[in-house]
Amino acid sequence: MSANAQPAGEAGASDSQRLDKWLWAARFFKTRPLAVEAINGGKVHVDGQRAKPGRTVRPGTRLSIHKGQLEWQIEVRAVSKQRRPASEAVLLFAEDEASRLKRQALVQERRAGPSLRSEQRGRPTKRDRRRLSELTGK
Template identity: 45%
Template sequence: MAREDAATAVRLDKWLWAARFYKTRSAATEAVLGGKVDVNGDGAKPARTVRAGDTIVVRVAPYRFEVVVTGVGERRGTAAQAAELYQETQASAAARALLADQLRLAPSLEFSEGRPSKKDRRTIEKLRGRR
């Protein structure tokens, strides 16, 4: 990458880290290698360069972000600075809000008794056919 190009393009894993989608750059690299990030509709590798105008789809369980890159930065700044690096699409924001509502309204598992006693554990193992 040329020096003049360095100001307009940055590695994908660095951008994901700087935009605060992942807490560490290695976590961003693992996500890209795991197929959880697409750039302009194609799979990507961590070293792929990202420029302003690129569309990136990031899947951070259980949410899916579709963003358009508005700026590049190699340094991780504040959350406000990170928000300036991208613009989320309307459809993506609406889908995330709907999913958040569904997750909030979904019944949660309640554990009232705590862990099983030794006798209960043996009964469970018998039922599962392990003993």
């Protein structure tokens, strides 16, 4: 763990952090404005309740994060004042096993499903354009 990340057991003046900064440092969002937008949009819940970007999180805080179809149920383990590499950001939280399995199943299902690109055939043919003209009356 880096010098900027503190384990959950350590007590100190800097054992809390703004929610938007923590989400950015833990690499859930690429920028802080994206994190703020998600929080204000109700996509992030702290201990089961909607929160504001300035809400402080401490080790032990439970978060629910929704991004698209994916959902994470996590517990904050540490805070980091800087955005560190992904290998270190993973140490900042612990994800529930059920949440991880559900998210992995969704990702596998999406990968196994038919690709939208394979269903597209490109530009309509002359025959297709004639049929469209008949339907629209043009």
